[in-house]
Amino acid sequence: MDGGDATDGRTAGGASLNPSRAVRRSLGALTTRGRSFMAAGVTAIACAFVLGERDLLRAGVLILALPVVSALVVSRTRYRLSCTRRANPSRLPVGHEAQVSVVLQNVSKLPTGILLVEDQVPYTLGDRARFVVDRIEPGGGREMRYRIRADVRGRYQVGPLTVRLADPFGLVELARSFTGANRLTVTPPIVPLPHGRLTGSWTGGGESRARTVATAGEDDVAPREYRHGDDLRRVHWRSTARRGELMVRREEQQWQSRGALFLDTRRVAHWGDGPGASFEQAVSAAASIGVQLGREGLGLRYVTDQGEALGASSAFEGALLDSLAVARASTGRSLRTGLSALRTAATDGDGLVVGVFGRLTAEDAQDVARSRQGTATCVAVLVGDEEHAAARAASVLRAAGWRVLTIDSAAALASAWAGADQAAENSELRAVRDRTARREVVDGDGGLS
Numbered sequence: 001m002d003g004g005d006a007t008d009g010r011t012a013g014g015a016s017l018n019p020s021r022a023v024r025r026s027l028g029a030l031t032t033r034g035r036s037f038m039a040a041g042v043t044a045i046a047c048a049f050v051l052g053e054r055d056l057l058r059a060g061v062l063i064l065a066l067p068v069v070s071a072l073v074v075s076r077t078r079y080r081l082s083c084t085r086r087a088n089p090s091r092l093p094v095g096h097e098a099q100v101s102v103v104l105q106n107v108s109k110l111p112t113g114i115l116l117v118e119d120q121v122p123y124t125l126g127d128r129a130r131f132v133v134d135r136i137e138p139g140g141g142r143e144m145r146y147r148i149r150a151d152v153r154g155r156y157q158v159g160p161l162t163v164r165l166a167d168p169f170g171l172v173e174l175a176r177s178f179t180g181a182n183r184l185t186v187t188p189p190i191v192p193l194p195h196g197r198l199t200g201s202w203t204g205g206g207e208s209r210a211r212t213v214a215t216a217g218e219d220d221v222a223p224r225e226y227r228h229g230d231d232l233r234r235v236h237w238r239s240t241a242r243r244g245e246l247m248v249r250r251e252e253q254q255w256q257s258r259g260a261l262f263l264d265t266r267r268v269a270h271w272g273d274g275p276g277a278s279f280e281q282a283v284s285a286a287a288s289i290g291v292q293l294g295r296e297g298l299g300l301r302y303v304t305d306q307g308e309a310l311g312a313s314s315a316f317e318g319a320l321l322d323s324l325a326v327a328r329a330s331t332g333r334s335l336r337t338g339l340s341a342l343r344t345a346a347t348d349g350d351g352l353v354v355g356v357f358g359r360l361t362a363e364d365a366q367d368v369a370r371s372r373q374g375t376a377t378c379v380a381v382l383v384g385d386e387e388h389a390a391a392r393a394a395s396v397l398r399a400a401g402w403r404v405l406t407i408d409s410a411a412a413l414a415s416a417w418a419g420a421d422q423a424a425e426n427s428e429l430r431a432v433r434d435r436t437a438r439r440e441v442v443d444g445d446g447g448l449s
Contacts, residue, residue, distance in 0.1 A: 029071060029074070029075070029173055029174045029175075030067055030071060030171060030172055031166075031170060031171060033169075033170050033171055034067040034070070034071070034170075034171035034172055037063055037064070037066055037171060038063075038064060038067050040060075040063050041060050041061070041062075041064025041065070041066075042060070042064060043060070044057075044060025044064075045057060045060035045061065045064065046060075047060075048060055066169070066171065067171040067172065070167040070169060070171045070172045071172045074165050074166070074167050075174065077113065077165055078108070079108035079109075079110045079111075080108040081106060081112075081163065082104075082105045082107050083102065083104055083105075083178050083180070084102070084103040085101070085102045085103075085158070085161070085180075085182055086100070086101045086182075087099075087100045087101075087182050087184055088100075088101070090182070090183070090184060090185065091184075091185040091186075091187060091318070091321065091322075092150065092184075092185075092186060092187070093186070093187050093188065093189050094150060094152065094153050094186055094188060094189045094275075095149075095150075095151060095189060096149070096150070097147050097149045098147070098148055098149075098150075098184065099145060099146075099147050100119070100129070100145065100146055100147070100148060100158060100182075101144075101145050102117075102119055102143070102145075102161060103141055103142070103143045103144075104117060104133065104136070104141060104142050104143075104144070104161075104163075105136075105139075105140070105141035106136040106137065106138060106140055106141065107139070108138060109138050110138060111135055111136065111138060112133070113135070113166070113168075114132070114133070114134060114165075114166050114167075114168065115132070115133040115136070115163055115164070115166075116130070116132055116133075116163070116164035116165075116166055116173070117130070117131045117132075117133055117144065117161065117163055118130045118131075118161070118162045118164070119144075119158065119159060119161050119162075120157075120158070120159055120160060120162065120181070121148060121158060122156050122158075124150065124151070124152050124154075125149065125150055125158070125184070126146075126147070126148045126149055129144075129146040131144045150184070150186035151275070152186065152275075153186045153187060153188050153280075153283070153324075153325050154186055154325060155183060155184070155185050155186070155322075155325055156183070156184045156185075157181045157183060157184075158181060158182045158184050159178070159180060159181030159182055160178040160179055160180055160181050161177065161178045162175055162176070162178075163175070163176050163177070163178075185321070185322055186325060187287060187321040187322075187324065187325045188284040188286075188287040188324050189284045189287075189288075189410065190284075190287055190291055191284065191288040191411060191413050191414055192288075192414065193288055193289065193413065193414055193417045194414065194417060194418045195296065223236040223239040223247040223248060223249055224247065224248060225245065225246070225247060225248075226245070226246035226248050227248075234248040234249045235247070235249075236249050257296075257297060257299065258298065258299050258300075258312070258351040259293065259298045259299070259300050259301075259351045259352035259353060260301045260302075260303055260351065260352075260353045260354070261286060261289060261300050261301070261302050261303065261320075261355075262303045262304070262338060262339075262353065262354065262355035262356065262357075263282065263283070263286045263302070263303075263304050263305075263324075263327070263355075263356050264282065264304075264335065264338075264355070264356060264357040264358050265279070265304050265306070265327060265328070265329055266305050266329070266330055266333060266335070266358065267279075267329040267331060268359075269358030269359045269360070269364075270282065270329060270358040270359070271359075276409070278359075278383050278384055279329050279358070281383050281407075281408075281409045281410045282356050282357075282358055282383045283324050283327050284410035285356050285381055285410045285413050286324060286356045287321060287324045288410060289381070289413075290302065290316075290317070290320045290324075291317055291320075291321070293352070294316050294317045294320070295317070299312040299316075300316055300320075302316075302320055302323065303338055303341045303342050304330070304338055305330060305334070305335050305337065306330055306332065306337060307338055307341050308341045309323060334367075335364055335367050336367055339367055339371040342355070343371050343373055351376050351377075352377045352379070353371075353372070353376055353377070353378045354378075354379045354380075354381065355368065355379070355380050355381065356381045356383065357380060357381065357382055357393075358382075358384060359389060360382070360389070360390075360393040362393075364393070365393040365396040365397060368380065368397060369396050369397055369399070369400035369402065370400070372400055372401055372402060377403070378402045378403065379402065379403045379405065380402045380403070380404045380405070381405045381407065381413070381416075382394060382405070382406045383407055383408075383409075383410075384406075384408075390406050391406075394406060405419075
């Protein structure tokens with residue numbers, strides 16, 4: 001049986017069930033029932049010679065001949081099969097289900113007999129996918145569907161398909177397998193996060209933003225009212241001072257925000273086993289943050305304690321999820337290699353840096369604190385259950401200008417993210433109002449003079 005390659009979630013190939021085997025090879029396909037028949041036949045024949053019973057001899061020959069003839073008939077079966085498999089979806093989060101559709105077609109000119117079909121499925125994805133197909137007419141096909149569910153992230157192989165030929169008496173069973181298989185990627189759980197204000201460095205596709213404003217002049221930009229989620233760096237000061245409420249510029253140019261996502265994968269920084277382990281929670285948190293920021297238009301880079309793992313690209317979300325699906329704890333003990341790559345990302349501009357960390361020692365916290373460069377917005381997500389250790393690390397990071405979120409599990413990330421977002425926006429709004437008030441005073445003094 002020959003199989004084809006796996007492309008676009010499909011496995012296609014031709015299968016030639018045309019074995020030219022010796023009788024001994026055919027008899028090797030006997031089932032337990034077939035072997036029992038043969039043993040019974042040989043015993044009956046031996047007893048017939050000892051007892052001199054002709055009828056017993058005939059019965060023994062008949063019992064012995066039945067599995068032998070069945071093996072010869074099944075081994076000489078001549079027809080070709082093709083198999084097409086599709087998994088929908090081919091990438092799914094932990095705890096979700098995917099449907100697998102397998103189409104078995106008879107491309108020969110003879111109808112098939114009874115087929116026992118089994119698609120090879122890893123035990124972590126569910127029970128065995130077994131089907132009984134009675135008969136497939138020439139040129140016909142049969143579709144078989146089953147569902148799989150993954151509770152552990154990773155990359156799994158579904159297939160190849162195994163076809164077993166059986167005789168009507170269940171005495172002989174020949175197995176043939178296709179060679180093609182599909183890949184199923186199970187990603188970490190994704191926690192939906194609220195739309196954030198934690199934006200990074202904004203750069204246009206042509207001239208810089210500052211140059212565009214300087215060329216056009218602030219008065220030439222049509223302002224509008226401030227809306228929740230607007231970048232406060234787009235505040236139009238003259239209109240704000242004149243109308244007494246926040247006004248922002250209408251920007252026709254689309255800006256691309258840059259940032260970096262850091263994940264601490266060190267084994268020494270995490271504890272526990274299974275889905276509730278701190279490492280699994282950190283991976284889920286990193287996946288949730290990366291997906292959310294990517295969908296908000298940020299051009300992210302993915303960095304671990306081992307160094308940069310993924311660069312910014314248009315397909316970053318899929319690449320990140322594929323990488324996190326197979327992420328494993330590292331044996332490293334220091335963050336410095338990864339933080340060096342993180343500093344490189346931060347110095348490219350005033351960007352957003354989000355780090356997901358496990359247990360941080362005093363030395364680790366100092367290293368992370370020093371990695372902040374310039375005016376970059378840096379957010380540290382501390383995953384752990386050691387309250388005092390997390391508090392000490394958080395204190396060091398906040399003193400260096402980091403925003404710190406402490407969570408026990410990835411499920412708590414949404415509320416912590418929303419709280420940090422609101423605090424950041426309130427802080428920026430207060431700064432904007434202060435600057436607006438100062439401008440009004442200056443304008444008023446200028447008018448009096």
